[in-house]
Amino acid sequence: MRIAMIGTGYVGLVSGACFSEFGMSVTCVDSDASKIERLKQGEIPIYEPGLNQLVAGNANSGRLRFATDLKAAVADADAVFLAVGTPSRRGDGHADLSFVYAAVQEIAHALSGYAVVITKSTVPVGTGDTIDRMIREIRPDADYDVASNPEFLREGSAINDFMRPDRVVIGVDSERAKEVMRRIYRVLYLIETPIVFTDRVTAELTKYAANAFLATKITFINEIADLCEAVGADVHDVARGIGLDGRIGRKFLHAGPGFGGSCFPKDTLALVQTARDAGAALRIVETVVDINTERKRRMAAKIIDACGGAVAGKAIGLLGVTFKPNTDDMRDAPSLEIVPALQAAGAIVRAFDPAGMAEGKKLLADVTWCNDAYTAIDGADALVLLTEWNEFRALDLTRTRSLLRRPIFIDLRNVYNPGQMAAAGFIYESIGRPALAAEEG
Structure with a gap:
């Protein structure tokens, strides 16, 4: 089975690598020539545990390739997956499908034999129908089907989610396309993974x-x-x-x-x-x-309240800026709302994140980026735990307390036990749990 994966972002790269691990011949295509060259050299543009080894192993075996030539990859493919970005469109919240439709136009011209064109990107209900019409208008002679196969990958555990999913959802409108999708997911079928076949619109809405x-x-x-x-x-x-x-x-x-x-x-x-x-x-x-938009803003107020109602001139040590651990993804992370609000109130923010600082530097201005957690804590008037990376789950509490100017610990992920934190001498605030006063001594 030959697969063309259009797009080498998070979904495309993980999916392409995993399909090649299933024994498929996969070509991952991207218009960014420098990105493709880096991938050929083994440089992975995203942080995802285990992805480096998976890509390297399958690239070395010859099952996984990277290219900029979409036409050649599609012409040789039995299945063409669309895995390009669908960000929110400015102004109205609709998904921006411009990257999808641009890729579809190229795919339509490149089709040379029967292939199934599959949306892996998250696309609004009815997008598959639009893609079908576009290809038919551009290439009335083309032999193809359009399918929907939404991804359910969690950043930080995406490889396991792909290899051992709760379910696979596939939307098809022909038996021919259904058979191709069965062949693609044969490995998962053999381990009795639930595979839900439905129509395209239903698959899109399910995601x-x-x-x-x-x-x-x-x-x-x-x-x-x-x-x-x-x-x-x-x-x-x-x-x-x-x-x-x-x-x-x-x-x-x-x-x-x-x-x-x-x-x-x-x-x-x-x-x-x-x-x-x-x-x-x-x-x-x-x-x-x-509610979610407002909650991120309220977290800054919670931090300020824990600091006595004012943070002007105070240093805040911030642990974690990514939206979750085991990823470098900063998209819509709470830190993007919390940090500017603290700075607007006069705070000096010192931050450390194990994987997110390169992205964080692009999105958060006037932050002092530190080399490790204890450097961020050193001399701070309060400590905020914002992303629950494993290395933040076992901080040396004696050292942490000695480095802080005041023993204020705001835990926005409820990593620590309130009683233990009070016993260790911290003024400890968390989410949805009774506050305990620090014990003397």
Whole structure:
């Protein structure tokens, strides 16, 4: 099976590498010649655990190649995956499909034999139909089908998610295309992975519905955390108490500063706009979007309150700027709202992130970037734990307290135990849990 993967971003590179691991012959195509050259040299443009080794192994075997020549890759392919960016469009929240449609035009001209053109990118409902019409208008003689195969990859665990997924969703409108997709996913079929075949529109909507539901679950527990703070309850115990109900489940019930990343923010916005256009407004998802945006802003106020109501001239040590651990992705990260708000209030921000500082430097101005966690903490008036990287889960608390000017620790990911932090002499603030005074001594 020969695959052309159009786009070498997060989805395209991970998917291409994993398909080649399945034994497919994969050519990853990108118009950025310098990026392709770096990939050929083994330089991976994103941080994803295990991806370096996966790419290197399959490139060395000859199953994975990188190219700028889309025409040659498509002409030789049995399946052409579209894995280009679909960011939120400025002004209205719709997904920007300009990269998708530009690639489709090139693909249409390049088709030489039967191939299935598959959207791997997250695209709004009905995009597959539009792609089908575009190709037919450009190449009435072309022999092809269009399919939808949305990705469900979590940054930081994407390879495992691809190799051992909860399910694979495939939208096709012909038996011929269905058979090609069966062959592509034969490895997963053999390990009894649930494979859901449906039509294109349903597959497209399934992706958005999944992300909107998970975003709603996060927003729900964040609001419950606010109530816990107001009445003196513990959100951890609440989350465990409801999460053990099999109808609810324990995942995504972790209170924090709001969701970010490449998927949830843009996908909830795009789904809201699609629903409005269809005359079927999704009031719950609309509210989720509004609450999450406001929550990130409120986290800065929470930090300021923990510092006595003012941070002017104070140094804040910030641990983690990416939207989650095990990625360098800064898209819609809470730090992009929190850091400027603290700076506007007069704070001096000192930050460290194990993988996100290169991107952080592009997006956050006037931040002092440090070489490690303890350098960021040294001399700070307060410490904020914003991203729960593993190396921040076991800080030397005695050393941390000695480095801080004041023992103020604001934990926006609830990594530490309030009782232990109070016993260690910290003024400790977390999300949705009772505050405890530091013990003397």
